[in-house]
Amino acid sequence: MRVDGLLERMVRRLGELEPLSEPWRRAFRRVRRDRFVDDFYLSDENSGEWRLVRREETPEVWWELVYSPDAVLVTSLDEEGLPASSSTMPLLMARFLELLEVEDGVSVLEIGTGTGYNTALLCERLGSSSVTSVEVDPGLAKLAEERLRRAGYAPTVVAADGAGGYPPRAPYDRIIATCAVPRLPRAWLEQLSPEGLIVTPLGGGRIGRGPLVALRRRSDGSLVGRFHREGVSFMWLRSPAVDRSMSFQATTRPPKVRRVEPPEWLLDWRRCAAADLFARMEVDDLELAWVERKGEGWERALAGLQDGSWARLVPDRTGHLLLQAGPRRLWEVYLGAVEHWSALGRPGLDAYGLTVTAAGEHEVWLEEPRSRWRWRF
Numbered sequence: 001m002r003v004d005g006l007l008e009r010m011v012r013r014l015g016e017l018e019p020l021s022e023p024w025r026r027a028f029r030r031v032r033r034d035r036f037v038d039d040f041y042l043s044d045e046n047s048g049e050w051r052l053v054r055r056e057e058t059p060e061v062w063w064e065l066v067y068s069p070d071a072v073l074v075t076s077l078d079e080e081g082l083p084a085s086s087s088t089m090p091l092l093m094a095r096f097l098e099l100l101e102v103e104d105g106v107s108v109l110e111i112g113t114g115t116g117y118n119t120a121l122l123c124e125r126l127g128s129s130s131v132t133s134v135e136v137d138p139g140l141a142k143l144a145e146e147r148l149r150r151a152g153y154a155p156t157v158v159a160a161d162g163a164g165g166y167p168p169r170a171p172y173d174r175i176i177a178t179c180a181v182p183r184l185p186r187a188w189l190e191q192l193s194p195e196g197l198i199v200t201p202l203g204g205g206r207i208g209r210g211p212l213v214a215l216r217r218r219s220d221g222s223l224v225g226r227f228h229r230e231g232v233s234f235m236w237l238r239s240p241a242v243d244r245s246m247s248f249q250a251t252t253r254p255p256k257v258r259r260v261e262p263p264e265w266l267l268d269w270r271r272c273a274a275a276d277l278f279a280r281m282e283v284d285d286l287e288l289a290w291v292e293r294k295g296e297g298w299e300r301a302l303a304g305l306q307d308g309s310w311a312r313l314v315p316d317r318t319g320h321l322l323l324q325a326g327p328r329r330l331w332e333v334y335l336g337a338v339e340h341w342s343a344l345g346r347p348g349l350d351a352y353g354l355t356v357t358a359a360g361e362h363e364v365w366l367e368e369p370r371s372r373w374r375w376r377f
């Protein structure tokens with residue numbers, strides 16, 4: 001199939017999976033993703049190891065994935081073998097771009113240029129002069145800029161830490177981040193125009209992994225917005241300005257071990273994201289994590305960063321082993337919060353929202369900003 005055919009098919013599938021307005025449909029149809037990626041990594045389903053997909057060696061696989069709406073193409077790995085950059089799934093980029101509510105003439109700051117594919121979509125829709133994109137890795141920024149120029153786009157691409165925004169071109173009507181932050185960096189609040197809008201995945205810190213939020217600025221300078229109904233998993237914004245450090249001293253006492261059969265949905269981060277968010281907010285000193293076991297799925301880990309309690313839910317051939325130690329039985333504490341959340345009618349992620357005050361205080365709420373369920377952090 002020629003590139004036109006592949007593009008057409010991807011856009012058709014995109015529209016089936018995600019609401020896509022005509023201007024964005026046009027932009028997706030015009031930007032060729034194959035111009036923004038070279039060889040990329042795929043995670044092997046069985047071993048969990050990264051496998052390189054080479055354009056020259058397996059062209060059919062390469063082209064098929066590049067034009068799949070739900071394929072994330074990991075383009076670089078860090079020293080620990082974790083993804084350091086990728087071309088996000090077009091499906092997710094479409095979601096982010098629709099949430100951005102752009103109209104002709106708005107200026108956009110993008111954080112996390114990566115391959116430049118999403119930058120190209122923004123340029124196609126709004127014109128290159130309206131787009132500024134910041135990438136922390138200078139090599140990636142240079143490569144993306146070259147690819148953008150070759151594809152006919154000339155946005156301002158800056159190699160810098162996106163936590164600081166990019167003051168020379170501020171204010172921005174829209175800010176879109178393709179890496180997750182635990183709180184909104186101060187610079188983004190300062191560089192957003194009075195009626196501006198920020199779309200960003202949240203991740204790390206108190207909030208955990210999952211929420212994608214679109215925040216609109218109000219007349220008092222605060223930002224308010226609701227979470228999207230589906231959780232997303234994004235690589236984190238790497239910045240010394242963003243503190244994700246956790247000091248966790250696990251108790252040295254041997255853990256208590258027993259066999260448990262947790263319900264299936266508590267073993268799938270997407271299905272339990274809304275319950276987990278409630279538990280994180282409602283229970284003091286509770287950290288929830290998912291630890292990948294190479295080729296053997298995921299292990300749930302729970303920790304009290306202050307009191308050293310911890311729990312692990314380890315899958316084995318016949319079910320799960322629960323290991324717990326420390327002053328609190330964290331799995332039971334967590335299940336108590338999940339029960340509480342169930343009693344509230346199992347509110348989904350889109351029942352929650354976030355307010356960020358002009359002074360930068362963050363508050364997650366349930367149902368509406370003034371609700372009785374509010375958590376400041």
Ligand SMILES: C[S@@+](CC[C@H](N)C(=O)[O-])C[C@H]1O[C@@H](n2cnc3c(N)ncnc32)[C@H](O)[C@@H]1O
Binds near residue numbers: 112119163178
């Ligand atoms: C998911 S990838 C980008 C996806 C991109 N939108 C695309 O389609 O190619 C996230 C990017 O954020 C970058 N990044 C991480 N921390 C950053 C920071 N502090 N400032 C700017 N970019 C950052 C990473 O290097 C990575 O390239």
